[in-house]
Amino acid sequence: MKRHEAYLKQARSDFQVFRLLLKQDRTEVPECHVLHYLQMATEKLAKAALLRVNPAFDPNTHVAFSQIPHQLRRADVAKTLGWRTFNDYRGFLIYASPLFHQIEELNPAVGPQRPGRGAMDHANVEYPWEARNAAGDLTWLAPAAQQFDILDKLQKSGSGVQLWLFVNRLIERFESVF
Amino acid sequence: MATVDDIPKTYAEAVRTLAWWHGEEAEKDLIIFAFPDPRGTVVRLVEVSNVFPETGQAIAFPMGRSQEFPFKSEVVLVTPEEWRQIEAGKLSLPRKWDLGSKRKVWPHEAA
Numbered sequence: 102m103k104r105h106e107a108y109l110k111q112a113r114s115d116f117q118v119f120r121l122l123l124k125q126d127r128t129e130v131p132e133c134h135v136l137h138y139l140q141m142a143t144e145k146l147a148k149a150a151l152l153r154v155n156p157a158f159d160p161n162t163h164v165a166f167s168q169i170p171h172q173l174r175r176a177d178v179a180k181t182l183g184w185r186t187f188n189d190y191r192g193f194l195i196y197a198s199p200l201f202h203q204i205e206e207l208n209p210a211v212g213p214q215r216p217g218r219g220a221m222d223h224a225n226v227e228y229p230w231e232a233r234n235a236a237g238d239l240t241w242l243a244p245a246a247q248q249f250d251i252l253d254k255l256q257k258s259g260s261g262v263q264l265w266l267f268v269n270r271l272i273e274r275f276e277s278v279f
Numbered sequence: 280m281a282t283v284d285d286i287p288k289t290y291a292e293a294v295r296t297l298a299w300w301h302g303e304e305a306e307k308d309l310i311i312f313a314f315p316d317p318r319g320t321v322v323r324l325v326e327v328s329n330v331f332p333e334t335g336q337a338i339a340f341p342m343g344r345s346q347e348f349p350f351k352s353e354v355v356l357v358t359p360e361e362w363r364q365i366e367a368g369k370l371s372l373p374r375k376w377d378l379g380s381k382r383k384v385w386p387h388e389a390a
Contacts, residue, residue: 126343183332
């Protein structure tokens, strides 16, 4: 098995777990766990794609999924994934691009970090972070007790459901795309 | 975060709310059909538009209940051609979805 194939295999497994968790009620499975699997599946899927396109790509970076709207904005990819026209596919990628970034920034090593503070010091789906409460005092927050707005966006917006379908489609048709 | 007034309280409200969320920002050709769950627990929608990719399957996007949307939901995206195949019985809907029970919920009849 080649390196990108191993990433793809793990992405497929992560995505299956994401689907299982997504179906559960949020009182049973807090948002952070569902989003953690979505973030891991999409990062590995993106790394599989980027490694396939460029074997010199460094898979140690966590910045990968946000590159997909740019790297896979190709007419042949649109056709293989089932889009009727390249314009419709490009329109989806442009419209959903902020969601690609937001999913990537769920990783504690990505996203905004305050000067002088280490990684993980911001809202993320894995580790506690320090923030100010309503009274302005510093306090520690646990991901399991937080609401993230990404699941809300996936459910409430048409582009959110399309993003889910895009990831599902790329996972299914990866070998035909590349 | 949704205010209490935005949170659907009945199954009928939940169907209308989810269809409205998806319909209001969508392409003009979007049509949404609801497939009522006899138990009133799962909001099931099929959304039809030319801008969706053709997959040859009716894959449901499933979500559990949350504070802001206290109903389970399943959403399927298909192209008009795939919808014709579903109506002709050539493409299967997810299990337990009854084609005969479909109801158009977007655009609203009055729109």
